Amino acid sequence: MVQQVTNDEIANVLDRIADLLETQDANPHRIRAYRNGAQSVRAAEESVADLAQEGDREALQELPGIGQGLAGVIATFVKRGRSDLLARLQGEVSPEDLFVQVPGIGGKLAHRIAAELDIETLEELEQAAHDSRLQKVKGIGPKRAEAVRVGLAGLLSGAARRRIQRGAKAGETEKDRPSVKTLLEVDAEYRRRAEADELRKIAPKRFNPEGEAWLPIMHVEREGWNFTALYSNTARAHELGTTHDWVVIYYERDGYEDQATVVTVKSGPLKGKRVVRGREAECQRYYDQVG
Numbered sequence: 001m002v003q004q005v006t007n008d009e010i011a012n013v014l015d016r017i018a019d020l021l022e023t024q025d026a027n028p029h030r031i032r033a034y035r036n037g038a039q040s041v042r043a044a045e046e047s048v049a050d051l052a053q054e055g056d057r058e059a060l061q062e063l064p065g066i067g068q069g070l071a072g073v074i075a076t077f078v079k080r081g082r083s084d085l086l087a088r089l090q091g092e093v094s095p096e097d098l099f100v101q102v103p104g105i106g107g108k109l110a111h112r113i114a115a116e117l118d119i120e121t122l123e124e125l126e127q128a129a130h131d132s133r134l135q136k137v138k139g140i141g142p143k144r145a146e147a148v149r150v151g152l153a154g155l156l157s158g159a160a161r162r163r164i165q166r167g168a169k170a171g172e173t174e175k176d177r178p179s180v181k182t183l184l185e186v187d188a189e190y191r192r193r194a195e196a197d198e199l200r201k202i203a204p205k206r207f208n209p210e211g212e213a214w215l216p217i218m219h220v221e222r223e224g225w226n227f228t229a230l231y232s233n234t235a236r237a238h239e240l241g242t243t244h245d246w247v248v249i250y251y252e253r254d255g256y257e258d259q260a261t262v263v264t265v266k267s268g269p270l271k272g273k274r275v276v277r278g279r280e281a282e283c284q285r286y287y288d289q290v291g
Contacts, residue, residue, distance in 0.1 A: 010041050010049065010074055010077060010078070011039070013086060014037045014073070014074075017073070017085060017086050017089060018031050018034035021034065021089065025200060027226070030221075033069075037065050040064045040065040041063070048060070048078075052078035053079070060075070067254075067255075068254045069253075069257075072255045072257065084098070085257075088228065089228070091202040091204030091205070091206075091215050094233075094234060096235075099114065102122070102148055102151040103148075103151040104147040105148065109137075109139050109140070112137055112138060113137055113140075114234070114236070116136075116137050117133055117137065120234060122152060123258070125148070125152065129149045130149065178222070180279050180282045182222050183262060186227050186229055187247050187249065187262040189218070190229040190230075190247055201216050201217070202215050203215070215233060218230070224253050225251045226252045227250065228249070228251075229248070231243055260277070260278075270287070273287060
């Protein structure tokens with residue numbers, strides 16, 4: 001029998017997130033929100049885990065100090081046994097760490113998927129499972145691909161599934177994510193401040209046997225979005241020598257959470273430009289406008 005997550009355990013995760021945000025010079029209001037959320041969870045008379053397991057986000061948000069964002073963090077921790085946000089702040093997130101959460105995917109297979117498909121998120125994995133790319137990876141046939149789709153349906157939120165299923169239809173995603181202009185501005189600020197050694201550095205566990213604090217991390221808020229930017233520490237980035245070129249930008253607002261990767265284009269009409277991967281056409285329009 002799986003032991004129920006206690007309110008204290010949930011509160012400890014929220015407190016740990018607040019601690020890391022504080023040491024990384026994040027927005028004080030965001031830090032305070034996690035502190036208040038932790039206090040509210042500890043004071044709750046009912047089991048917060050029960051509310052999360054039942055998928056009752058509205059009931060979670062009825063707790064003092066718990067908004068959509070914190071409700072999402074709590075639900076993820078209760079259902080998956082880990083907090084992706086906490087792992088991200090500790091520099092421990094890797095595509096393999098995410099993919100092994102999916103039933104039917106072990107460590108070796110997760111590594112092959114990340115390396116061969118060059119994907120990093122569960123959302124990208126689900127898209128690959130739906131457009132047949134996943135079945136091109138050795139060890140994945142139709143039955144396993146279907147099992148992955150079913151497993152991901154349980155892991156991903158309804159909003160994320162709808163976003164993937166509808167695709168990039170005109171006008172539907174623009175309001176749901178930051179503009180390329182904003183992402184490129186965050187990318188430029190991060191790289192400038194990292195180069196000037198103005199940012200706190202964390203010691204990621206991956207590819208860092210000496211435990212060196214080398215990875216700059218930046219938290220900023222723009223247009224109501226909370227952004228966390230850091231250089232890519234994926235196996236692919238190390239393989240290609242782009243750990244100080246690729247910048248991963250996580251963004252969150254009102255419980256909606258996603259990420260983007262900004263890279264320098266090596267060829268084609270955008271050669272030498274910074275581009276948001278997967279949004280090249282938007283970047284081309286942006287550069288056409290700014291000259």
